[in-house]
Amino acid sequence: MLTLKDLRGSSIDAASVLPRASQDISTTIETVAPILENVRLHGVSALLDYSEKFDGVRPPALRVPAEKLREAAEQLEPEVRAALEELILRARQVHNAQLPESSEVSPGPDARVLNRWAPIRRVGLYVPGGQAVYPSSVVMNVVPAQVAGVRSLAIASPPQADFGGLPHPTILGAAHLLGIEEVYAVGGAQAVAMFAYGAKDESGQQVCPPVSLITGPGNIFVATAKRAVQGVVGIDSEAGPTEIMVLADETAPAELIAADLISQAEHDALAAAVLVTPSMSLAEAVGTQVELQARNTRHADRVKQALSGTQSAVLVVDTMEQGVEIANAYGAEHLEVMTGDDDAIVEQIHNAGAVFVGTHTPVSLGDYCAGSNHVLPTGGASAYSSGLNVSSFLRSQQVIRYGREGLRAVAGHVSALAQAEGLPAHGDAVQARFR
Ligand SMILES: NC(=O)c1ccc[n+]([C@@H]2O[C@H](COP(=O)([O-])OP(=O)(O)OC[C@H]3O[C@@H](n4cnc5c(N)ncnc54)[C@H](O)[C@@H]3O)[C@@H](O)[C@H]2O)c1
Ligand SMILES: N[C@H](CO)Cc1c[nH]c[nH+]1
Numbered sequence: 001m002l003t004l005k006d007l008r009g010s011s012i013d014a015a016s017v018l019p020r021a022s023q024d025i026s027t028t029i030e031t032v033a034p035i036l037e038n039v040r041l042h043g044v045s046a047l048l049d050y051s052e053k054f055d056g057v058r059p060p061a062l063r064v065p066a067e068k069l070r071e072a073a074e075q076l077e078p079e080v081r082a083a084l085e086e087l088i089l090r091a092r093q094v095h096n097a098q099l100p101e102s103s104e105v106s107p108g109p110d111a112r113v114l115n116r117w118a119p120i121r122r123v124g125l126y127v128p129g130g131q132a133v134y135p136s137s138v139v140m141n142v143v144p145a146q147v148a149g150v151r152s153l154a155i156a157s158p159p160q161a162d163f164g165g166l167p168h169p170t171i172l173g174a175a176h177l178l179g180i181e182e183v184y185a186v187g188g189a190q191a192v193a194m195f196a197y198g199a200k201d202e203s204g205q206q207v208c209p210p211v212s213l214i215t216g217p218g219n220i221f222v223a224t225a226k227r228a229v230q231g232v233v234g235i236d237s238e239a240g241p242t243e244i245m246v247l248a249d250e251t252a253p254a255e256l257i258a259a260d261l262i263s264q265a266e267h268d269a270l271a272a273a274v275l276v277t278p279s280m281s282l283a284e285a286v287g288t289q290v291e292l293q294a295r296n297t298r299h300a301d302r303v304k305q306a307l308s309g310t311q312s313a314v315l316v317v318d319t320m321e322q323g324v325e326i327a328n329a330y331g332a333e334h335l336e337v338m339t340g341d342d343d344a345i346v347e348q349i350h351n352a353g354a355v356f357v358g359t360h361t362p363v364s365l366g367d368y369c370a371g372s373n374h375v376l377p378t379g380g381a382s383a384y385s386s387g388l389n390v391s392s393f394l395r396s397q398q399v400i401r402y403g404r405e406g407l408r409a410v411a412g413h414v415s416a417l418a419q420a421e422g423l424p425a426h427g428d429a430v431q432a433r434f435r
């Protein structure tokens with residue numbers, strides 16, 4: 001099912017070896033653009049229409065009533081509640097350590113520049129709920145936002161036909177555990193549009209005010225919509241269809257690698273699962289294990305589609321150095337390293353959403369309970385963006401305070417640079433203070 005590509009002896013171009021669905025949005029944007037425009041123009045009625053069309057149910061109301069959140073938390077299965085509580089605890093510990101310090105610098109006498117961090121005022125958090133439901137993504141979105149000090153947090157998640165058009169109850173329960181009161185029953189590109197433009201009902205009442213930043217994972221339609229609304233609002237990164245790359249040598253256990261590849265293929269037919277190894281015997285053993293294990297998975301069809309898609313493969317390379325080169329060129333959302341010398345390999349990795357080291361650190365640990373964040377860049381975006389973290393919800397601002405003597409000390413320099421740039425009024429504005 002996983003194609004084995006023997007790259008030994010060839011010069012390797014990772015991009016052409018592994019095409020990525022989410023890099024080409026030329027098809028999905030045709031679907032998404034009219035959705036964004038309709039929601040911008042028609043607000044709540046368009047949102048409800050799209051839910052009916054794409055999720056097969058018309059929510060009773062766009063905003064979920066507060067008592068539904070409370071009831072859902074009360075009805076959480078005890079073991080699910082305990083797991084969520086543990087995840088929240090660990091995620092808070094890890095994210096608290098990310099808070100940056102403000103600092104004041106005096107670049108000269110009578111001169112002060114304060115570097116301060118300001119939380120974004122209002123954010124929209126997307127929680128997927130199409131092919132699977134993601135209460136863990138509620139925690140991954142909310143915890144860093146709360147640690148950053150964001151005051152206004154809204155969640156959107158697709159309405160579920162089986163639950164009367166509300167988002168899945170575990171999502172509502174997780175939101176309540178975290179103290180979130182604003183949850184909307186809407187998914188896909190339409191939810192992204194609602195956050196970007198806000199949504200009014202037919203009487204002109206604002207049901208969802210617009211946000212300044214949209215974060216959270218989602219399928220190709222969500223990722224395309226996030227890319228399209230950038231500029232109207234900020235986004236975290238494109239956290240689209242899941243990717244796992246495993247970089248392993250002959251010391252690694254084939255059975256566990258196969259389990260990890262299948263675990264991420266389970267998300268989406270567009271998920272990418274890749275093994276890179278210099279060991280042909282490991283490559284073959286993983287191929288056999290994948291065949292065996294994939295038969296017994298609950299979502300066998302989706303897994304099979306993901307693993308046999310062009311985005312997934314087993315790549316056999318000449319050396320581990322070449323493997324590292326491919327891993328960096330690809331910049332996987334998740335990179336697992338299982339080799340005889342993991343620390344040395346990890347040192348050489350510079351592009352990856354997150355790195356999972358050793359045989360006891362599977363991606364699914366990070367998905368749920370490592371304390372790290374599972375909202376991670378896909379489609380090669382790890383080369384320039386980060387997984388969701390506290391700074392995703394902060395802006396760096398400088399507050400500048402110079403006194404008369406501080407300004408006098410640099411007034412001549414300002415005038416000289418202003419003249420050099422052909423902008424003399426800039427210099428005049430400084431000199432005017434000393435006439
Ligand atoms: N990168 C990350 O950090 C990360 C984390 C978790 C999950 N994920 C990914 O999130 C995704 C979750 O996907 P999902 O589908 O389960 O839930 P989702 O909530 O992302 O998408 C469901 C929505 O997609 C829309 N949709 C479905 N088919 C459509 C169509 N043909 N046209 C227009 N809109 C359509 C519907 O509005 C539906 O509500 C997966 O791809 C998974 O791999 C990524
Ligand atoms: N693997 C996903 C990130 O791509 C996160 C997740 C949530 N639930 C299960 N897995």
Ligand SMILES: [Zn+2]
Binds near residue numbers: 263367
């Ligand atoms: Zn996962």
